[in-house]
Amino acid sequence: MTARAGAAIRIERLNKIYGDLKAVDDVSLDIAAGEFLTLLGSSGSGKTTTLMIVAGFALPDSGNVWIGDRPITQLPPERRGLGVVFQSYALFPHLDVKENIAFPLRMRRVQAAEIERKVARVLELVELGAFRDRRIGQLSGGQQQRVALARALVFEPPVLLMDEPLGALDRKLREQLQVEIKRIQRDLGVTVIYVTHDQEEALSMSDRIAIMAEGRILQTGTPDEVYEAPHSAYVADFLGESNFIRGQASETGLLARTDGDPRCMAAARATVAAGAEAVGIVRPEAIRLEADTRGLPNQITGEIELREFLGADLRLSVLTPVGALTVRTPRLGQHAGLLPGARVTLGWSAEDMALFPADKGGT
């Protein structure tokens, strides 16, 4: 396969209503040529419907899709020329591996010798050379996934659409294929729209992530941006783990609710007017322990309730006056006293706590 640049995709104000459900609600996206963009959301968030509109299997009620400068909204799927990888792979069980991969080339009436050559090259790309004559039923899940990928790439589409392609695989294989898909995408320069509900997958593979809920895009940004600076409590909750501390916004931060008097906490990023109900969000890995808390503006003591061993990290659940807080800390270098029942001091900086209005979704 020759490396050839992918095409830019422009999605403009898509709407799709099923019955009284707004499956896709005013979705717009600009995806650069060669970019790897992930639509991330839970089931029913509209991510798959959006992808199916781009693929041509669903017509939007309004809005448009362009590939490069070509409008494709009204084209049937076979005339869009996009590679699609389905969650179920949707391989053709009556054909062997090479005929599955040759299918799009046969549809395009490519010469036999050329088909032979292209199939061989793409099989090499997905490292399945030895399996060209196998039946689909004789392949493992991971191998089937590679055949699906090869079949979607063999006709050199400028855009690859992937709908939860690794959803059916076990963790180890999934991680291995994530790396491989990423490598192939970079080598070919193809533009990818990738749909997943798996936030780790989204964070590790994407150039940019669009987080969706209830048919809308809540936030778009690089993995670092959306993780570091979520625009809403929902996004913060959805991406990675978060601690939620409830209370009232003040001039300098949060008056956190406790059983007794509210506690004053410092927060850097606030989108809430002073006096309003608010929730402060702190990542578990941003919370320091014991001696490391010295000098931090937010400090609180509590009792360790749970201690989970995660390999490289420890995860502690600590009961504090503002509620149970989850702390994630490297296992190495920690003293042995972090056991259930022990009292610890927790602390975090103002920069590591973001304030959001308390009434907004997901909390």
Place this chain on the structure above:
Amino acid sequence: MRNLTGGGAWLVLPAVLLLAAFFLWPVGELVARSFRDPAGAWVHYQRIWEVPAYLRILNRTLVISAMTTVICVVLAYPLAYRLVTASPMGRAVILVCVLIPFWTNLLVRSYGWIIMLNPQGVINSALMGLGLIDEPLRLVYNTTGVLIGMSQIMLPFMILPIAAVMARLDPKVTHAARSLGATPVQAFFKVYLPLTMPGVMAGSVLVFTISLGFFVIPALLGGSREILLAQLIEFNINQVLNWGLAAALSTVLLIATLGLYWIGDRWFGLGRIWGLK
């Protein structure tokens, strides 16, 4: 479960006894009788082979069964597709429409067809009333009548295996074909049809084998001169009392049926359609 049923063998005992006493033994006796003629074991089979009329009837039976099968495939395939793609409500409606005739008594249905198809019947009156034809079409008491009646009765046996295969098929395969550049027609012929062919083959084997031994429909809707194998057997038992020949003809039918079923099971997964494997 094992402990509850103690292995479970005794659960099937009543059915096995019943089957042995009232099915296997009589059928065995029938087959044995076909070889028990004083003139020689093979005398009846020799006669079947040598008398042209018998071979003609055998041939006609095969042809009518094959035509019934083809008509059923053509009618059942789109219907099965609608059945598996319909909403739950639509699916219930289609199933009821398919199965109510199936539950209706065979004789009632056959006489119903006679009422519909005879020269003064509803269909001929309607066509003549509309001026489409000048004289009544011969729709019953001939091969046409047999094919109409048999196709209707066999339709569920074709629809259900095809629908079972269609329902198991990943609906995304046609999407995949389209995304890879296939037009809807290409996606159907290159992907959907080949993948649902096992259902068509299973249904065909089923319809063909049942049609081979069908008696009531050909007897009521067929012509008196164009009889089929089952009628020939009945004729030999009730009219000429040549039980030996009837037994031989039945054995031929039995072997043909078992042979076809074996082919269906071996190559087209008939057993899977019934959920046995």
